[in-house]
Amino acid sequence: MLSEHELINQLSEIFPGAIVTTQIPAPKTIYITINNSFISSVCHHLSKQGARFVISVATDRIKDTGKLELSHIFSLDDDCLTVTVKTQVDFSNPSIDSISAVLPAANWAERECHDMMGIEFIGHPDPRRLTLADDWPKDVYPLRKDFPYNYKPPPAPENAVKLNTPQPPASVFPVGPFYPVLEEPAYFRVFVDGEDIIGCDYRGFYNHRGIEKLADSALTYNQVVFLAERICGI
Amino acid sequence: MLISKLKEALICFKNLRVTLPYPTQPANPAEGFRGRLEIDLNKCIGCGACANACPPRLIIVTNLDSRRTFDFILGKCTYCARCADVCPEHAITMSQEFELATADKSDLNISVELNMVKCQECGTAFTTKRIVDKLVAILPEKIEIEPTAIDWLTLCPDCRRIKEVHRLTEVEK
Amino acid sequence: MPPRAKYIRTTLLELERIHSHLLWLGIAGHIIGFETVLMQAWRIREPVMWLCEQITGNRKTYGMNLIGGVRRDITTGQYPKIIEVVSKIEAQLKELINAIAGDTTLHMRLKNVGVLSPSAAKELCPVGPTVRGSGIAIDSRINHPYASYLETPPKLITKPDGDVWARTLVRLEETFESIRIVKLALEQMPSGEIMADVKEITPWQEGISYVEAPRGEAIHYVLTGPDNRPYRWRVRAPSYPNLQAVPTMLKGNFIADAPIIIGSIDPCFSCTERLEVVDTKTKKIRVYSQDELREMSRKR
Numbered sequence: 001m002l003s004e005h006e007l008i009n010q011l012s013e014i015f016p017g018a019i020v021t022t023q024i025p026a027p028k029t030i031y032i033t034i035n036n037s038f039i040s041s042v043c044h045h046l047s048k049q050g051a052r053f054v055i056s057v058a059t060d061r062i063k064d065t066g067k068l069e070l071s072h073i074f075s076l077d078d079d080c081l082t083v084t085v086k087t088q089v090d091f092s093n094p095s096i097d098s099i100s101a102v103l104p105a106a107n108w109a110e111r112e113c114h115d116m117m118g119i120e121f122i123g124h125p126d127p128r129r130l131t132l133a134d135d136w137p138k139d140v141y142p143l144r145k146d147f148p149y150n151y152k153p154p155p156a157p158e159n160a161v162k163l164n165t166p167q168p169p170a171s172v173f174p175v176g177p178f179y180p181v182l183e184e185p186a187y188f189r190v191f192v193d194g195e196d197i198i199g200c201d202y203r204g205f206y207n208h209r210g211i212e213k214l215a216d217s218a219l220t221y222n223q224v225v226f227l228a229e230r231i232c233g234i
Numbered sequence: 235m236l237i238s239k240l241k242e243a244l245i246c247f248k249n250l251r252v253t254l255p256y257p258t259q260p261a262n263p264a265e266g267f268r269g270r271l272e273i274d275l276n277k278c279i280g281c282g283a284c285a286n287a288c289p290p291r292l293i294i295v296t297n298l299d300s301r302r303t304f305d306f307i308l309g310k311c312t313y314c315a316r317c318a319d320v321c322p323e324h325a326i327t328m329s330q331e332f333e334l335a336t337a338d339k340s341d342l343n344i345s346v347e348l349n350m351v352k353c354q355e356c357g358t359a360f361t362t363k364r365i366v367d368k369l370v371a372i373l374p375e376k377i378e379i380e381p382t383a384i385d386w387l388t389l390c391p392d393c394r395r396i397k398e399v400h401r402l403t404e405v406e407k
Numbered sequence: 408m409p410p411r412a413k414y415i416r417t418t419l420l421e422l423e424r425i426h427s428h429l430l431w432l433g434i435a436g437h438i439i440g441f442e443t444v445l446m447q448a449w450r451i452r453e454p455v456m457w458l459c460e461q462i463t464g465n466r467k468t469y470g471m472n473l474i475g476g477v478r479r480d481i482t483t484g485q486y487p488k489i490i491e492v493v494s495k496i497e498a499q500l501k502e503l504i505n506a507i508a509g510d511t512t513l514h515m516r517l518k519n520v521g522v523l524s525p526s527a528a529k530e531l532c533p534v535g536p537t538v539r540g541s542g543i544a545i546d547s548r549i550n551h552p553y554a555s556y557l558e559t560p561p562k563l564i565t566k567p568d569g570d571v572w573a574r575t576l577v578r579l580e581e582t583f584e585s586i587r588i589v590k591l592a593l594e595q596m597p598s599g600e601i602m603a604d605v606k607e608i609t610p611w612q613e614g615i616s617y618v619e620a621p622r623g624e625a626i627h628y629v630l631t632g633p634d635n636r637p638y639r640w641r642v643r644a645p646s647y648p649n650l651q652a653v654p655t656m657l658k659g660n661f662i663a664d665a666p667i668i669i670g671s672i673d674p675c676f677s678c679t680e681r682l683e684v685v686d687t688k689t690k691k692i693r694v695y696s697q698d699e700l701r702e703m704s705r706k707r
Contacts, residue, residue, distance in 0.1 A: 025612065025613065026614075028551075029615060031613065052532050052545065053532050054532075054624075054626055054643070055626055055628070055641065055643040055647075057628050057639070057641040059630060059638075059639045060639075063633070063638075064611060071628075073615065073626070073628065075550065075551070075617075077545045077550040078550075080550050080551060080552075082551065082615050082617075084613075084615070104530050104531055105530065105531050105532035105648060105651070107651065108647065108648075108651055173662055173665075175665060175666075175669075186674075188653070188657075188665070188669065190657065190662070190665060192662055195661045195662055195663075196659065196660070196661065197657045197658055197659065197660050197661070197662060197665065198658060198659075199654065199657075199658065200653065200654035200657050200658075201654075202650065202653070202654065204650065211642070212639075212640055212641060212642065215637055215640040216632075216637060216638065216639055216640060218291070219289070219636065219637070220286075220635065220636050221474050221608065221635075221636070221637060222287065222289075222316070222473055222474055223287075223288075223289040223291075224637055224640060225289075225472055225473060225474065226289035226312065226314050226316065226470065227289055228627070228642065229468050229469070229470060229472075230312060230468060231642065231644065232644065235509065235510065235511045237509060238506055238507060238508070238509040238510040238511075239510070241505065241506035242443050242447075242506045242507065242510070244506075245447055245502060245503060245506055246443060246446075246447070249447075249450060252450050252453070263460060264457070264460045264461040264464075265461070266461070266464050266479075267460060267464050267465070268464040268465055268470070312468070313465065313468075314468070314470045315464065315470065319478065328464070
């Protein structure tokens with residue numbers, strides 16, 4: 001089994017100059033801060049080593065470091081390790097290379113970080129809006145600390161997401177937006193040729209309730225536990 | 235294939251109808267069920283622990299004109315029972331009631347009003363009378379002093395600080 | 408966190424898994440029009456809902472967890488009832504599976520439908536029974552143990568085929584595993600406190616925690632803040648990566664299979680609405696009602 005230090009040593013050997021700091025605050029949990037230019041190569045390397053992409057987290061750390069922090073969390077399942085690759089991004093130029101081209105699993109996570117925190121992902125294959133509503137204004141990023149949790153911006157329906165259309169003779173078979181058999185409204189735009197499905201586009205997050213913003217702004221730890229319980233009733 | 239269908243039919247026939255005859259007969263929830271919130275108004279001392287703990291933050295505390303009001307907007311209640319957990323007087327209990335449908339959400343609201351005590355020095359109302367009474371009743375034993383020695387209980391925290399500073403500087407002299 | 412709290416959490420997590428998988432079985436039956444499976448699966452599931460109401464005060468939102476432990480204890484007086492309920496569920500579920508396992512209509516609807524190949528799974532990183540049905544052995548209870556799973560580890564169940572039938576089998580076998588773990592946890596339950604004394608939490612600390620929900624791995628990331636409140640909380644539910652795998656699973660299948668394929672990842676469910684079919688050739692819009700869709704599914 002790979003240990004925490006073995007992994008860090010491996011990364012520093014393969015990518016000299018990439019690692020800024022490392023932390024091991026608990027057993028089997030590693031946080032590695034790297035230089036932004038290395039993000040795609042380090043994440044690709046981890047993925048080739050068998051790490052599974054879990055999620056990305058964008059944090060507005062204006063209160064303590066003054067920067068936007070982007071963390072990509074990976075899990076090395078066989079070694080029981082959690083590796084978080086962190087980078088710092090300036091507010092004045094919040095852009096960084098996308099890892100979705102090499103890691104398709106990060107596609108939605110990066111789109112969500114863009115929607116919520118305003119980080120630009122250079123080279124993202126599908127940089128459309130994901131989690132925000134169709135009439136949410138552009139350049140208004142809800143998870144930033146200067147955005148109050150109970151503020152509703154004026155509607156801006158021109159920002160609606162454009163969903164894909166297939167080439168003829170294929171046609172669209174829209175399953176949704178109030179999806180049959182799903183609790184949440186979800187829109188599977190299925191492309192069909194005759195009776196065969198040849199593709200699909202998805203528009204979801206109609207039920208996005210902004211619970212992360214609420215927890216960040218107004219709740220204590222024990223209250224968050226009860227909020228988390230009510231995310232889903234099944 | 236046919237055998238599968240026969241087995242399935244057999245399971246269905248063995249169990250027939252399982253629906254409970256509710257609402258023609260009452261359906262009583264288990265003991266310990268977290269139903270509608272009930273407050274024993276005689277026990278509440280107005281400490282506000284419930285307001286701090288409530289996850290949907292439906293308990294609104296207002297201090298006005300020497301009265302502290304707790305408004306429970308029970309339309310938002312998630313029946314988590316945290317308020318009942320943290321109440322030091324066990325004034326809040328969760329009943330067995332779950333039939334709470336109503337045409338007007340404010341039917342469920344509860345308001346608790348308590349008299350407050352004014353600071354002897356500056357006159358601001360800073361706590362409820364019941365809290366002061368309770369402290370007068372239990373503190374002398376807990377901190378082993380004479381009951382009359384706790385006159386600082388009727389001072390607000392700011393005046394208490396000022397008084398203590400005076401006392402310490404006097405002692406230094 | 409005291410050991411007893413960990414075991415209580417494990418017991419409730421596994422009871423939740425039992426109820427969730429039985430619910431899914433019912434819904435899957437409902438989607439393909441096999442109402443008997445819906446009714447019987449939900450009938451079998453009902454006692455565990457009543458049991459949870461007795462233990463926690465509610466059928467679904469248990470509200471047991473707090474920072475540092477659990478709120479209510481499972482008293483020794485409740486153990487026999489718990490074991491009785493799960494044993495009965497085990498017997499009845501075995502009976503039901505015995506009856507439907509040979510049902511060729513189910514095989515036609517579920518086998519070789521919605522295949523997710525292991526290579527696609529490695530690229531898209533779905534979690535839970537969705538990926539275990541494609542032969543990939545990951546389970547947060549084993550990879551990132553929490554609660555009492557070091558002492559009561561589950562058996563990791565995978566099936567190699569990657570179709571909806573494989574995922575169904577994974578879920579059914581997991582239900583039996585959960586029943587076994589509930590009995591084991593109650594047997595091994597240590598005595599002691601159920602809540603640790605938690606003082607103020609240090610600010611600017613990060614924590615990541617995994618939970619194997621019935622649908623897959625849920626992850627929580629917390630960055631603690633300066634005023635004894637969270638500064639950043641990120642939750643990723645298991646359906647998030649699973650939904651990203653759906654377009655890949657849909658390709659190459661018939662339209663009538665679309666609902667069950669989407670249903671096989673076990674997203675959150677409710678009842679059917681209508682759907683519109685837009686025929687771009689004739690520009691006619693036809694609305695299928697729920698019954699018509701079900702008939703279309705049954706004819707296939």
